Amino acid sequence: MSLRLEKVSKRYLDNWILRDLDLEVNRGEICGLIGYPASGKTTILNIISGFVKDFTGKISFEDGIIESVEFLNLHQMQDKSGIRRFLGFGKKELPLSYSEKRTKEFRSVLDKANQVLLLDDPFAGLNGYLRFELIHKLKEVTRERNLAVLLATNDSGDIFEACDKVAVLDKGDIIQIGTPREVYENPECVSSARLLGYCNLIEARRITFSTEDIPEFQTVQGSHKIRTDKVQRRKLGAITQTVFLAIRPEHVCINFGASFPEDNLLRAKVTQVNFKGETTRVSLDAGGLKLQSTVLRLVGLSVGDECMIGLPPNRISILIN
Incomplete structure (x- = not known):
């Protein structure tokens, strides 16, 4: 009915x-x-x-x-x-x-x-x-x-x-x-990524062949290499095509302890900290690549400090514009 x-x-x-x-x-x-x-x-x-x-x-x-x-x-x-x-x-x-x-x-x-x-x-x-x-x-x-x-x-x-x-x-x-x-x-x-809340949208181009198990991309800003989980070939786009790698801010990890290279580790600088009540939004600059991270509480970092951030591959969506 x-x-x-x-x-x-x-x-x-x-x-x-x-x-x-x-x-x-x-x-x-x-x-x-x-x-x-x-x-x-x-x-x-x-x-x-x-x-x-x-x-x-x-x-x-x-x-x-x-x-x-x-x-x-x-x-x-x-x-x-x-x-x-x-x-x-x-x-x-x-x-x-x-x-x-x-x-x-x-x-x-x-x-x-x-x-x-x-x-x-x-x-x-x-x-x-x-x-x-x-x-x-x-x-x-x-x-x-x-x-x-x-x-x-x-x-x-x-x-x-x-x-x-x-x-x-x-x-x-x-x-x-x-x-x-x-x-x-x-x-x-x-x-969909934008309308349902803030989302980091990273412009990137694929640098691996579609036949490879793990796709790898190079970001337009900062020239970082980012891996994602295995996806269907039709979602990859052409190898010369610019796509968006989407990751929500709560999935951008600020690493204070052990880190793992497979989590797409990037060195970044804290550029802004916004207290939002239940959470805190941290603005980051990774060599020209601007990202946002949402944490419950930011301890030990201030504006201007450097840190390592991780982008877990299983949290990244590949979007063809």
């Missing part, structure tokens, strides 16, 4: 906004849509809701038509200045704050949903506790009422905290789909 989009296309004048897009959202599931501006996220929601009718393709729900759909687009939410907060007898009533209005709208739509729920950037601008509370309520109601939910957002935090799966959109097509963890840890393209 699911909400299904098959070969859905939409064009504005000569520009394709969506082209032959397929997507399935099961009941009891929250599917996130993430992409750059104008990637087609809101257009998908508008088509499903019936706001946009001139499209091609098929939309179905449980092999029939959608009988009930609730759509919350907070970007188009009208200013309901008539809604006021009651302060008690003998006191003036004050208009609700913007976040209070948004929370009221969100809860109202959630209360009415019983089949399909569409949300367009619902948590943007909300404080941490309120956002956590609404996400918890959304997940609870989705399970209880067996809803099919599509949540469009530009915030990777929404994807990780609210969604069971994520579809990455680029130029009107889904370029990768999977659980948030799958897409985060194994991006298949540059857009």
Whole structure:
């Protein structure tokens, strides 16, 4: 039982906004849509809701038509200045704050949903506790009422905290789909790597033949030699082609003790240290190759110090741009 989009296309004048897009959202599931501006996220929601009718393709729900759909687009939410907060007898009533209005709208739509729920950037601008509370309520109601939910957002935090799966959109097509963890840890393209959080993208060219077991690359910046795990030949690209080696900052190891050459050891200088609460982000310069490393706590190193860093081959994805 699911909400299904098959070969859905939409064009504005000569520009394709969506082209032959397929997507399935099961009941009891929250599917996130993430992409750059104008990637087609809101257009998908508008088509499903019936706001946009001139499209091609098929939309179905449980092999029939959608009988009930609730759509919350907070970007188009009208200013309901008539809604006021009651302060008690003998006191003036004050208009609700913007976040209070948004929370009221969100809860109202959630209360009415019983089949399909569409949300367009619902948590943007909300404080941490309120956002956590609404996400918890959304997940609870989705399970209880067996809803099919599509949540469009530009915030990777929404994807990780609210969604069971994520579809990455680029130029009107889904370029990768999977659980948030799958897409985060194994991006298949540059857009997936960037949209799901910060990622070190290292420009490099392959210097080994495709027949060799372990591919080796030379970085454009710094001319470092980097090995990766064995991958399918089609993912290597041509030997003259520039590719991106993607590695998340938490996988860039700052080595203080024993080190192993197979971990792609590089000498680097600490250029910046940013405390981010639960973690610390360290900016590094390895002979012109700029990298970021995320650690729980940085001890024994300061800006200007040199260190050894490791790029574990099994944490590197090869992306053809």
